[in-house]
Amino acid sequence: MKIGVPREIKDDEYRVALRPVGAELLTRDGHAVLIERGAGRGSGYSDEDYERAGAVLFDGPKEIFREAELIVKVKEPQPSELDVLEPRHTVFGYFHFAASHELTQRSLAAGYTAIAYETLKDASNRLPLLTPMSEVAGRMSIQEGAKHLEKPMKGRGILLGGVPGVEPANVVVLGGGVVGANAARVAAGLGANVVLMDTNLDRLRDLDAIMAANVTTIYSDPHSIDEYVRQADLVIGAVLVPGRRAPRLVSADLVRRMRSGAVIVDVSIDQGGCFETSRPTTHHDPVYVVDDVVHYCVGNMPGAVGRTSTHALTNATLPYVRQLAKLGAERFTQSDPGRAAAENIRGGKITSPDVADAFPDLPRA
Numbered sequence: 001m002k003i004g005v006p007r008e009i010k011d012d013e014y015r016v017a018l019r020p021v022g023a024e025l026l027t028r029d030g031h032a033v034l035i036e037r038g039a040g041r042g043s044g045y046s047d048e049d050y051e052r053a054g055a056v057l058f059d060g061p062k063e064i065f066r067e068a069e070l071i072v073k074v075k076e077p078q079p080s081e082l083d084v085l086e087p088r089h090t091v092f093g094y095f096h097f098a099a100s101h102e103l104t105q106r107s108l109a110a111g112y113t114a115i116a117y118e119t120l121k122d123a124s125n126r127l128p129l130l131t132p133m134s135e136v137a138g139r140m141s142i143q144e145g146a147k148h149l150e151k152p153m154k155g156r157g158i159l160l161g162g163v164p165g166v167e168p169a170n171v172v173v174l175g176g177g178v179v180g181a182n183a184a185r186v187a188a189g190l191g192a193n194v195v196l197m198d199t200n201l202d203r204l205r206d207l208d209a210i211m212a213a214n215v216t217t218i219y220s221d222p223h224s225i226d227e228y229v230r231q232a233d234l235v236i237g238a239v240l241v242p243g244r245r246a247p248r249l250v251s252a253d254l255v256r257r258m259r260s261g262a263v264i265v266d267v268s269i270d271q272g273g274c275f276e277t278s279r280p281t282t283h284h285d286p287v288y289v290v291d292d293v294v295h296y297c298v299g300n301m302p303g304a305v306g307r308t309s310t311h312a313l314t315n316a317t318l319p320y321v322r323q324l325a326k327l328g329a330e331r332f333t334q335s336d337p338g339r340a341a342a343e344n345i346r347g348g349k350i351t352s353p354d355v356a357d358a359f360p361d362l363p364r365a
Contacts, residue, residue: 001070002031002070003325004070005023007061008042008073010300011284012284012303015042016306017072020050020055021318022321025318027053029326033050034055034058035050035056036057036059043307061084070325070329072092073092074094076103088112089112095344096270097114097345113343115344117129120339125338132312132315134179135178135312137302138267139186141265141267144296145160145171145234149234154294156262157261160234170195171183171232172194172229174250175198176198179267187234188212188214195218196217197228229254232258234264238268244357245272246271248276249275255277281295282298283303348363351365
């Protein structure tokens with residue numbers, strides 16, 4: 001099979017979908033690996049690294065899309081890429097369709113098969129290709145939140161961990177999954193007072209047993225969210241419903257009642273965001289202010305740390321890329337239910353029930 005890896009063109013995206021070691025192993029498997037020049041530069045890999053691994057380099061994306069059958073990406077196809085995708089293509093990457101009617105509609109019109117990292121499940125019903133980026137985003141959320149609490153960044157002028165004689169910041173984490181647990185752990189390590197909220201009591205018990213003493217687990221309901229968010233200096237949105245749009249947990253009215261200069265980091269923005277006032281931003285222009293509350297809503301947070309993120313992501317994705325190249329899309333998705341869950345679109349129709357529920361006006365299988 002011919003496997004194409006174009007350079008990522010989303011704003012401030014520095015990851016690459018395949019490292020040189022992946023190109024070498026796929027070449028050993030008997031496949032042709034086509035890499036766009038410069039694709040690995042943001043993650044620290046040169047074109048020569050890929051050539052030594054056996055890949056064939058192309059000057060631009062059009063040649064990649066013309067020649068390849070399987071396209072391996074990090075982020076969802078951008079408008080110029082959607083223009084050249086065809087029914088013969090299979091694309092393996094992050095899509096987050098439920099957050100974008102336009103992307104879903106244009107993908108259906110292009111007719112390609114979309115196999116999504118974020119909905120693929122393993123034998124334990126976990127999300128192995130979403131987890132590594134959730135780990136990165138969770139840790140980055142505190143890093144970015146702490147930075148934007150500084151006064152020159154429009155925040156309250158608070159040091160997250162405080163100093164002797166001065167209280168630390170109050171951090172609220174909405175969601176106790178991979179993102180939330182990593183965020184809480186880093187915030188606690190910096191000395192903040194952390195409230196970690198979730199609706200799953202068993203998950204809260206598990207988190208309570210492993211978290212530091214300055215992390216308090218709280219059952220999430222509308223009243224508790226209202227109480228703790230109003231008192232927070234930093235709020236992390238870490239809610240995920242796989243394949244679906246994120247629930248809106250924080251209303252515009254509650255944002256209005258937050259502390260002046262408080263910071264929101266909405267990691268859920270890839271799935272539409274869990275704050276009513278959230279809208280996507282970029283690393284180049286990451287924040288905006290609503291009712292004196294700083295909003296950080298970058299949709300590809302891990303892209304800023306391309307080297308770390310690419311290693312973490314491709315460690316998880318490469319075995320699946322090799323299987324997908326060996327079996328082809330149809331046999332790959334039929335091989336087990338977890339892989340079937342990764343197929344979101346095929347033949348101009350939505351095959352994911354969650355995406356179909358998000359857009360009842362679009363054709364479904």
